Amino acid sequence: MIGFSIAVGVFLVLAILLLIFRLHTLVNVMKQSDKKIGSGYNRTNAMLGMVFMVLSLILFFWYSIKNFDIYQIPIASEHGVLTDRMFWITTAITGVVFIITQVLLFYFSYKYQHSSDRRALYFPDNNKLEFIWTVLPAIVLTSLVVYGLIVWNKVMSPAPDNAEIIEIMGYQFAWRVRYPGKDETLGAYDYRKIDATNEFGLDFADRAAFDDFTPRELHLPKGQPVEFRIRARDVIHSVFAPHFRLKMDAVPGMPTRFWFVPTKTTAEMRIETGKPEFNYEIACTEVCGKGHFSMRLLVVVDEPEEYEKWKAEQKPWLSKNPEYLAKVPDNLKELAMVKSQIESTSSIIQESKN
Amino acid sequence: MSSIAVNEHTDQHVEDHAHEHHDNFITKYIFSQDHKTIAKQYLISGIIWALIGGFLSLIFRIQLGFPEAQLEWLRPLMGKWITSSGKLDPEFFLALVTMHGTIMVFFVLTAGLSGTFSNFLIPLQIGARDMASGFMNMLSYWFFFVSSIIMFVSLFIETGPASGGWVIYPPLSALPQAMSGSGLGMTLWLVAMALFIVSTLLGGINYITTIINLRTKGMSFLKMPLTIWSFFLTAIIGLLSFPVLLGAALLLIFDRSFGTSFYLSDIYIAGEALPNMGGSPILFQHLFWFLGHPEVYIVLLPSLGITSEIISTNSRKPIFGYKAMILSMLGITVLSFVVWAHHMFVSGMNPFLGSIFMLLTLIIAVPSSIKVFNYLTTLWKGNIIFTPAMLFSIGLVSFFISGGLTGLHMGNSAIDIQLHDTYFIVAHFHLVMGAAAFFGLLAGVYHWFPKMFGRMMDNKLGYIHFWITFVGVYMIFFPMHYIGIAGFPRRYYSFTNFDAFSTFVDLNAFVSIAAFLTFAAQFLFLFNFFYSIFKGKKAPANPWKANTLEWTTPRIPQHGNWPGEIPSVHRWPYDFSKPGAKEDFIPQNVPLSETPESNLPFEAKIVAEEKKAIKS
Numbered sequence: 019m020i021g022f023s024i025a026v027g028v029f030l031v032l033a034i035l036l037l038i039f040r041l042h043t044l045v046n047v048m049k050q051s052d053k054k055i056g057s058g059y060n061r062t063n064a065m066l067g068m069v070f071m072v073l074s075l076i077l078f079f080w081y082s083i084k085n086f087d088i089y090q091i092p093i094a095s096e097h098g099v100l101t102d103r104m105f106w107i108t109t110a111i112t113g114v115v116f117i118i119t120q121v122l123l124f125y126f127s128y129k130y131q132h133s134s135d136r137r138a139l140y141f142p143d144n145n146k147l148e149f150i151w152t153v154l155p156a157i158v159l160t161s162l163v164v165y166g167l168i169v170w171n172k173v174m175s176p177a178p179d180n181a182e183i184i185e186i187m188g189y190q191f192a193w194r195v196r197y198p199g200k201d202e203t204l205g206a207y208d209y210r211k212i213d214a215t216n217e218f219g220l221d222f223a224d225r226a227a228f229d230d231f232t233p234r235e236l237h238l239p240k241g242q243p244v245e246f247r248i249r250a251r252d253v254i255h256s257v258f259a260p261h262f263r264l265k266m267d268a269v270p271g272m273p274t275r276f277w278f279v280p281t282k283t284t285a286e287m288r289i290e291t292g293k294p295e296f297n298y299e300i301a302c303t304e305v306c307g308k309g310h311f312s313m314r315l316l317v318v319v320d321e322p323e324e325y326e327k328w329k330a331e332q333k334p335w336l337s338k339n340p341e342y343l344a345k346v347p348d349n350l351k352e353l354a355m356v357k358s359q360i361e362s363t364s365s366i367i368q369e370s371k372n
Numbered sequence: 373m374s375s376i377a378v379n380e381h382t383d384q385h386v387e388d389h390a391h392e393h394h395d396n397f398i399t400k401y402i403f404s405q406d407h408k409t410i411a412k413q414y415l416i417s418g419i420i421w422a423l424i425g426g427f428l429s430l431i432f433r434i435q436l437g438f439p440e441a442q443l444e445w446l447r448p449l450m451g452k453w454i455t456s457s458g459k460l461d462p463e464f465f466l467a468l469v470t471m472h473g474t475i476m477v478f479f480v481l482t483a484g485l486s487g488t489f490s491n492f493l494i495p496l497q498i499g500a501r502d503m504a505s506g507f508m509n510m511l512s513y514w515f516f517f518v519s520s521i522i523m524f525v526s527l528f529i530e531t532g533p534a535s536g537g538w539v540i541y542p543p544l545s546a547l548p549q550a551m552s553g554s555g556l557g558m559t560l561w562l563v564a565m566a567l568f569i570v571s572t573l574l575g576g577i578n579y580i581t582t583i584i585n586l587r588t589k590g591m592s593f594l595k596m597p598l599t600i601w602s603f604f605l606t607a608i609i610g611l612l613s614f615p616v617l618l619g620a621a622l623l624l625i626f627d628r629s630f631g632t633s634f635y636l637s638d639i640y641i642a643g644e645a646l647p648n649m650g651g652s653p654i655l656f657q658h659l660f661w662f663l664g665h666p667e668v669y670i671v672l673l674p675s676l677g678i679t680s681e682i683i684s685t686n687s688r689k690p691i692f693g694y695k696a697m698i699l700s701m702l703g704i705t706v707l708s709f710v711v712w713a714h715h716m717f718v719s720g721m722n723p724f725l726g727s728i729f730m731l732l733t734l735i736i737a738v739p740s741s742i743k744v745f746n747y748l749t750t751l752w753k754g755n756i757i758f759t760p761a762m763l764f765s766i767g768l769v770s771f772f773i774s775g776g777l778t779g780l781h782m783g784n785s786a787i788d789i790q791l792h793d794t795y796f797i798v799a800h801f802h803l804v805m806g807a808a809a810f811f812g813l814l815a816g817v818y819h820w821f822p823k824m825f826g827r828m829m830d831n832k833l834g835y836i837h838f839w840i841t842f843v844g845v846y847m848i849f850f851p852m853h854y855i856g857i858a859g860f861p862r863r864y865y866s867f868t869n870f871d872a873f874s875t876f877v878d879l880n881a882f883v884s885i886a887a888f889l890t891f892a893a894q895f896l897f898l899f900n901f902f903y904s905i906f907k908g909k910k911a912p913a914n915p916w917k918a919n920t921l922e923w924t925t926p927r928i929p930q931h932g933n934w935p936g937e938i939p940s941v942h943r944w945p946y947d948f949s950k951p952g953a954k955e956d957f958i959p960q961n962v963p964l965s966e967t968p969e970s971n972l973p974f975e976a977k978i979v980a981e982e983k984k985a986i987k988s
């Protein structure tokens with residue numbers, strides 16, 4: 019019933035609108051008002067353009083200034099300072115061009131609205147003007163390109179030798195991280211060795227894999243270079259750490275990398291943002307399926323000492339999953355047990371020998 | 373067999389087109405080979421697609437603006453895609469986004485735009501009786517039609533339509549295990565797109581041959597309206613880039629169905645390691661964007677051409693820098709093929725390649741800015757008449773500026789690290805390509821409606837439509853810059869999982885409301901359009917006092933376009949407000965010898981030659 023009355027209501031309103039429209043048209047035909055070009059509506063449209071331009075510029079400045087701290091999120095990496103500075107310089111340049119051109123667009127439209135006692139200027143071309151506005155943008159763009167290249171090459175340069183190497187692997191729908199352990203070398207992996215427990219596909223023929231550990235959270239040392247080794251297991255994902263201004267796709271079959279230096283610990287950020295609950299996060303920015311929007315990884319930036327302490331507390335993956343000792347070649351078993359800190363487990367060795 | 377004499381300019385052919393023409397309903401309105409009818413078919417199809425594409429975006433805007441909303445009431449329409457708790461299914465959210473993008477880019481702004489205006493205007497503006505091949509032209513529409521049907525059907529299948537984004541990156545799009553939309557939905561997407569590409573190529577070849585071969589007497593390349601130039605270059609871009617997409621799609625089909633490994637390598641999914649090794653997902657991205665970037669100009673150039681025409685006519689002033697406009701379009705055409713990898717700065721591609729593509733990308737901004745300055749100078753000291761078409765053209769220039777400038781951010785690889793795949797890019801390309809091209813389309817409809825249907829659209833409804841839409845588009849897309857700077861990723865079902873994206877709840881709601889209003893305003897246009905086809909005021913033959921040849925045809929041009937001889941061309945199309953002339957416009961077919969009072973010195977010199985030519 020309600021549905022029906024709504025339908026009738028809508029129908030009536032539409033019918034009335036239609037009627038008004040029809041009457042209006044007829045009246046216009048009588049008055050011949052569409053014949054006059056320079057009259058009312060032309061001026062109204064020209065005016066509306068100016069009003070729109072002024073109001074929206076005011077709104078633009080007001081909103082951009084008022085909410086600056088909301089959209090400009092704090093920077094927590096060394097290169098982030100550089101790329102953000104580039105962003106704002108580019109924004110300033112384009113902002114000036116934006117305002118000049120938009121103002122001219124609406125101002126000219128207003129100023130030169132039709133009048134029957136005037137003629138437009140016959141002005142088909144002017145080489146000098148054309149030259150100026152080809153060369154001017156070219157110069158500005160050249161400087162932006164040069165500046166951009168300098169920053170880009172710096173950000174993408176090879177990581178320093180002392181960088182902490184950390185692996186991040188994306189899969190549907192989460193991230194997993196792996197640290198190289200005491201030997202500071204990530205062990206080899208093979209996607210065919212992946213199973214429900216061995217999520218990374220660790221290859222235990224490689225001795226470097228024995229002490230690798232895979233915590234639930236990503237810990238980073240403040241002030242030290244860190245290199246992410248990024249890969250994906252199923253489809254493409256993309257590592258995005260907004261506060262570090264860091265983004266790099268995770269591609270199955272093609273490992274990628276990104277290095278950077280974190281500059282603020284989680285604790286410092288909590289003070290800076292005034293949010294005691296603040297946490298760094300990594301998100302996924304390449305659509306990867308149903309759970310794309312939920313691939314959250316918690317990141318903790320520690321003071322270097324805290325970081326070393328945390329690292330020392332972590333147990334190698336192998337020690338948590340000793341049954342995988344069986345996959346270690348016999349001649350390396352001893353070493354595997356030492357490196358993975360598996361104690362007095364002769365029973366396990368015994369078992370795996372059988 | 374069609375009996376139109378395909379446009380030769382010698383006298384003996386005049387009688388040819390006057391042949392009796394036996395059309396029945398089917399050959400006249402359905403399997404028509406007349407370029408004007410085909411144009412209308414494209415236009416109506418485009419409008420329907422635009423409504424569907426827009427509607428899909430409304431559904432996901434509800435989700436983004438009001439994540440808490442109960443959507444039980446959508447169940448009659450969406451069935452199992454509304455979960456038992458009354459929410460939109462996250463996977464179907466991706467399907468909506470994907471189909472919205474695909475529909476808008478390909479079906480509305482490629483087929484709907486080029487299909488309508490290239491078909492309608494090329495023969496009319498260059499002075500031809502029809503396209504070079506009416507049959508191929510008809511075929512082009514019907515391939516598009518079949519493609520449309522397949523794409524439409526895919527919306528309703530059990531496993532849902534393609535869902536991996538309009539760029540369909542494998543492995544996501546290659547593996548049905550990865551998401552349900554990568555099953556049958558993806559197959560239908562690929563089939564539909566293959567047919568679509570065939571349609572585009574058939575159309576494009578036709579546009580190019582027609583423009584090269586069928587220009588009327590006197591219509592040299594440098595007397596062609598900028599619309600024709602833009603359609604010409606657009607068709608060339610399409611012809612060179614679409615086959616690459618077809619290739620990419622074919623390889624994807626092989627990977628999906630025949631066990632090849634072009635794009636697949638080292639994959640463990642759904643508890644199983646796949647045998648594929650040695651493929652490269654990045655290869656697909658290169659192939660895709662080799663079409664994908666030119667595609668944005670395929671979408672945009674026709675609109676820029678249309679706008680040039682309309683702005684000049686309604687400023688009553690020649691377009692400023694006609695040759696510079698052509699050169700900048702040529703520049704864009706060439707450069708559009710060498711910037712594709714700016715979509716892949718953080719794909720893992722070699723950073724050195726990134727540097728090269730950054731350089732090339734920023735170069736393309738030069739011809740774009742030349743165009744803007746030339747539009748502004750055309751308005752300067754004009755005598756501007758605000759028809760709805762003119763308003764939409766000015767709106768286009770405004771969007772082109774706003775969206776084009778942020779291209780300098782995106783094109784700079786160092787800045788793109790943070791902005792890539794966030795809402796910033798969504799704001800950028802919706803303004804510069806989406807809204808701008810759409811406004812070109814609308815401007816074109818308002819401007820050429822009188823020639824299409826012999827009647828006028830209502831101006832006042834047009835004004836209201838313009839102002840709501842113009843303000844609405846800015847309200848939708850401008851806020852997305854802020855959201856993007858804050859790092860909000862695109863293609864996210866909800867932002868509640870992250871502390872970092874917990875802000876801007878109110879702004880997202882605002883954007884959604886603006887989207888609903890703007891969409892609603894389009895019904896004013898629809899009403900105006902269909903009402904005016906039947907009841908609009910009868911149009912004069914040349915309602916806007918324009919110069920190009922289409923306005924020399926009768927009120928409703930029949931098969932063959934001109935009842936008598938095809939007019940020949942004696943001047944460029946932009947003789948508006950020429951000093952000395954009686955009227956403020958001189959159509960292209962008026963000989964210089966008839967306008968001694970307004971001829972420029974160099975024109976006065978060629979009058980004698982022209983007289984000779986007319987006599988012979």
Ligand code: HEM
Binds near residue numbers: 671734736783792
């Ligand atoms: C002139 C018309 C233009 C159109 C129609 C256009 C269109 C687009 C579209 C559709 C995308 C989205 C790709 C996606 O889905 O991820 C895009 C991205 C991009 N555009 Fe434009 N664009 C134009 C101008 C420019 C200009 C002038 C520049 C640079 C100077 C530029 C640079 C870029 C870059 C670098 C991206 C990739 C950004 C990313 O993925 O992070 N565009 N553009």
Ligand SMILES: [Cu+2]
Binds near residue numbers: 254256304
């Ligand atoms: Cu993802």
Ligand SMILES: [Cu+2]
Binds near residue numbers: 665715
């Ligand atoms: Cu591009």
